Amino acid sequence: MLKYLQHSEIDFTLWDACVQRAEQHLVYAYAGYLNVSTGGSWDAIVEMQHGKYVSVFPLPFKKLLTEPFIYQPFHSQQLGLFTTPESRETTVAPYLGQIPKRLRKVYLQLNTGNTFEMGHLPKGFSSVPRITFHLNLTYAYEVLKESFATNLKRNIKKAKKEKFEVTETENLPDLIKLYRQTRGKELKEVKDRHYALFQKQYVFLQKNSLAQLLEIRKNNELIAGALFLKQPGKLIFLFSATSETGKQHGAMPFLISRIIKQYAGTPTILDFEGSSIPNLARFYSSFGAKPVTYLSVSRNNLPWYLKPLLK
Known part of the structure; x- marks a missing residue:
């Protein structure tokens, strides 16, 4: 069962235990790193079983005036869904469906492990492919x-x-x-x-x-x-x-x-973190690195007068 948790409700010990066990394990999703990167402004959707988190989906947010919105934090290229062997909800779509309607603007970059585990996106959401380069060491x-x-x-x-x-x-x-x-x-x-x-x-x-x-x-x-x-x-x-x-x-x-x-x-995989910029892509591939796709997902249900402020 998926549950939306506000920041004050998240157990950071359970959170990090889940992220570190996850197939998609990324430091960007550690509770401490998220706390620093967002100033403590992040909620989450979690799947719980027997008192522990088995799947987690962080939701960093900011406010423009009184309008909260979901965004991708600085120096955190990929977030998204992190699942463990016990996870039952392993596709991204159900988690996106749990994002409250009051969060009318959403932009997130998922991790490479989510690319082929999307499911049918909820109404209003769209996805765009992005590229990073991986070198297998x-x-x-x-x-x-x-x-x-x-x-x-x-x-x-x-x-x-x-x-x-x-x-x-x-x-x-x-x-x-x-x-x-x-x-x-x-x-x-x-x-x-x-x-x-x-x-x-x-x-x-x-x-x-x-x-x-x-x-x-x-x-x-x-x-x-x-x-x-x-x-x-x-x-x-x-x-x-x-x-x-x-x-x-x-x-x-x-x-x-x-x-x-x-x-x-x-x-070890060396992740060059990009890039769609041709010169950088050539540089990374010159080491033998191969392109790997990850996705950004977004929705924008803001009124017309706010959309230019939150592109």
Whole structure:
């Protein structure tokens, strides 16, 4: 039986036990990460059996004026339905059907495990396919390297000639600074509050040993860095930045090749988290990563005068 729970009714211990046992296990759905990412503004639909949660479906929400709406939190690419072997309701549609009508605007990105478990969407809902790229690291590094594109191998050689060293760090502020000086300048929709939230998310990840931050410096100047979210069976390429010097010398390809080498031969999927942007898609696929589909679902029953404010 499915039940809608308000945030105050959710047992976080039962919640995390379910997410960690789920086939679709993702750190984004941990109660602590959701609490940080949403400021504690999330409800949920759960399936309960014998006093424990066997399926969970988080519903992050915000308010515009007095209008609550469901949204996808920052740095949480996928959420959706998380099921365990005891689950009886294993398709997404019944959970969407439990979302109260008062929540007239809904936008959620489901996880890759939900793509073929949708069921018939309730009236008013639609879905759109999105793409991420996965690289299976089960094989030895020498085997994985055979699938690297020629241009990628060339860039890695450039970095080797520079004798770059990839080091672990906890210095996220420097990486954020580099990002804001480079690609971040083009992303006007990413505000100071998003970077402040990212710092809080990183604190949670660090505290729970769920993050691996790598960097490359040249003459003590940061030229490339990347934050990987790590969980059993999966690495997620969450955030990165490269300077012009780093681009010229193949720093990011070299950094990613190092983490591939570190986890090669283990039952791990490297999720590049995107992308539909052609240049990024080519870059991720150059490592041998394959496209994997996930879906976004939405409905918008807002009155006409609110729709432009909540696109």
